[in-house]
Amino acid sequence: MKSMKLELQIEQLSGLGITLNDGVSVDDFLISFDRKEYEDDPFGLILFVYGSEIEEEPWGRYFSDRAWNFDTECIEDTGDYVSIVENFHRITGRARKLEGLSDFVDIDEGKARLEYTVDGIKRSFEIKVDNDWADPDTVSTVMEDLMMPGFNFYAKDNGQASIWFYLNQEEAKKLNDLAGNAFGLDSKPWWKFW
Numbered sequence: 116m117k118s119m120k121l122e123l124q125i126e127q128l129s130g131l132g133i134t135l136n137d138g139v140s141v142d143d144f145l146i147s148f149d150r151k152e153y154e155d156d157p158f159g160l161i162l163f164v165y166g167s168e169i170e171e172e173p174w175g176r177y178f179s180d181r182a183w184n185f186d187t188e189c190i191e192d193t194g195d196y197v198s199i200v201e202n203f204h205r206i207t208g209r210a211r212k213l214e215g216l217s218d219f220v221d222i223d224e225g226k227a228r229l230e231y232t233v234d235g236i237k238r239s240f241e242i243k244v245d246n247d248w249a250d251p252d253t254v255s256t257v258m259e260d261l262m263m264p265g266f267n268f269y270a271k272d273n274g275q276a277s278i279w280f281y282l283n284q285e286e287a288k289k290l291n292d293l294a295g296n297a298f299g300l301d302s303k304p305w306w307k308f309w
């Protein structure tokens with residue numbers, strides 16, 4: 116793919132509904148990487164950054180609430196599964212009502228649990244502990260609990276991590292095509308999200 120101006124990439128993503136959060140500017144992108152890196156790899160690097168936090172104070176600000184960069188080697192202590200649920204819930208646009216979210220993690224004791232209520236249905240998990248890796252069965256179930264009909268989670272591989280988007284099938288196909296088969300939809304069924 117030919118190089119493409121950073122601003123044009125942002126504009127095309129916005130046209131698909133993948134928008135930046137209020138107050139995010141091109142300057143925020145240039146804190147982490149230089150312009151040439153974005154423009155020489157259209158829709159490669161920018162999709163990673165959309166799922167990331169801005170690397171400048173005030174901390175805890177995401178580029179976009181439509182994406183999340185999820186590194187599965189992220190479980191260290193109590194609160195880490197809560198963070199996973201909150202981030203997946205955030206990128207769904209908080210489509211379902213989520214209440215009573217809590218977790219407990221003790222890696223040394225090999226114990227972890229997660230609880231929440233989604234749309235009035237109480238969920239409780241005793242989680243398999245595998246060092247600092249998030250349990251894929253628990254994460255998959257959380258994703259299923261948060262999905263609305265007609266939508267799914269789609270991942271762009273980023274090595275050990277993945278950039279997750281919550282899209283309907285048409286949005287996923289358009290973004291996949293725009294970003295050079297970012298989700299691998301040309302080689303696997305669209306519903307294979309984990």
